[in-house]
Amino acid sequence: MATASNILVIDDDADIGDLVIAAAQSMGIPCRATTDAGELPCLLDSDVSLILLDLMMPGMDGVEVLRLLGKLECRASIVLISGINRRVIDTTEKLAGALGLKIAGHLQKPFRLADLEGLLRGHIPQKCAADAKQATRIDFPAKELCDGIWNDEFVLYYQPQIDIQSGEVEGLEALARWQHPERGLLFPDSFIGRLEALQLIDDFGWRVSERGLSEMRQFAVNGHPAPRLALNVSVQSLRDLKFPDIFVSLAEKHRVPASSIMVEITESRLMHDPSYALDVLARLRMKNVQLSIDDFGTGYAMMQHLVSIPATELKIDRIFVQNMHSNASDRVMVEKTIELGHDLGMTVTAEGVETVEQLEFLRQKGCDRAQGYLFSRPLPPSQMTQWLASYYARGVEA
Ligand code: C2E
Ligand code: CA
Ligand code: CA
DSSP, X not given: OXXXXXXXXXXXXXXXXXXXXXXXXXXXXXXXXXXXXXXXHHHOOTTOOEEEEEXXXXXXOHHHHHHHHHHTTOOSEEEEEXXXXXXXXXXXXXXXXXXXXXXXXXXXXXXXXXXXXXXXXXXHHHHHHHHHHHHHOXXXXXXXXXXXXXXXXXXXXXXXXXXXXXXXXXXXXXXXXXXXXXXXXXXXXXXXXXXXXXXXXXXXXXXHHHHHHHHGGGGOOTTOOOOEEEEEOOGGGGXXXXXXXXXXXXXXXXXXXXXXXXXXXXXXXXXXXXXXXXXXXXXXXXXXXXXXXXXXXXXXXXXXXXXXXXXXXXXXXXXXXXXXXTOHHHHHHHHHHHHHHHHTTOEEEEOOOOSHXXXXXXXXXXXXXXOSXXXXXXXXXXXXXXXXXXXXXXXXXX
């Protein structure tokens, strides 16, 4: 019986299978390989989230496998491997799209190990995030979460976002923490998913937004205006067409201009079904709220979707920033995201910046803003006020 595996390789060349297994293992992702596409129905279980498929195989070729995957209503992302020319791959990608399959990229044979690792790594953040959630996520009873919301146990920590050229503090990202009366301080990965599953995320989101807006004025320090407030909003909350009106009236109530608020939405969730959030996002933009595509690089955004989303900022996921000095494909990813963001008229923020080397590289490549432990960890409001005061006192420098 097959053990659970997250990556499945279908290639008649056993060496390719071995290579992918070794690369995946070094990243801690379970992987299986087969040279026989006929085994597919037995190997494809719900744990498989990425399939690497060779297009040219004796017996059942890649196109036939795609048809079979379509019939099996396969949900996994698929990477096409091939030695044949690019146009054939393009056509095959279109076919896969028509069959309702999700193509996550392609590898042209012979490929470099770094390219393979880059592809797998692009797959990891979602996978690891899901795993981390499972590891730390507690199935809180609805009542415990409701009590938490109505007793105002959810608080915000703030992390500065710095303009790389001028050193100015451009924004503060609000990150939720649960000050649980018995369990202590809990991090978002342990409760956001549960709030979404129980349909409590809207109530939570409104309370947290209200808190963030009301805390803003503390951050006007030493004659500097309060930086822009960046709020994380669940894609689920964007289903409500009234969201932009309610959001803006909340901002008005707290006398915070809409242009001083950035709404951050994670790329992977947004791209899952971009059409349904589009009108809400467009309305938010019309009201002058800034929009950021968070964790960019982890969700395989399709170009046509990206262009249609009226975002003002792209936020490069920290996994790429942290690996860019050791991994060439992550470095390229960072460079290309900066170019792409600028070509689309957006500013680009890099998150997870921990070292001066990372900051220097980002500066050279023209990245606009940086956020990360290099400047500050997320801090509770009173400590953030102190941090701002001493940052301004030192004189702004990046
Ligand atoms: P995110 O929006 O990508 O937030 C950035 C995460 O990276 C934060 O984790 C932050 O503490 C961490 N971080 C910042 N700088 C560094 C660094 O230099 N190195 C490293 N290793 N990590 C860094 P956190 O606070 O645990 O938040 C996790 C996620 O939870 C957030 O990811 C966001 O997607 C979600 N989240 C947080 N607050 C809210 C909220 O109020 N509403 C919703 N819907 N989601 C939230
Ligand atoms: Ca964020
Ligand atoms: Ca992020």
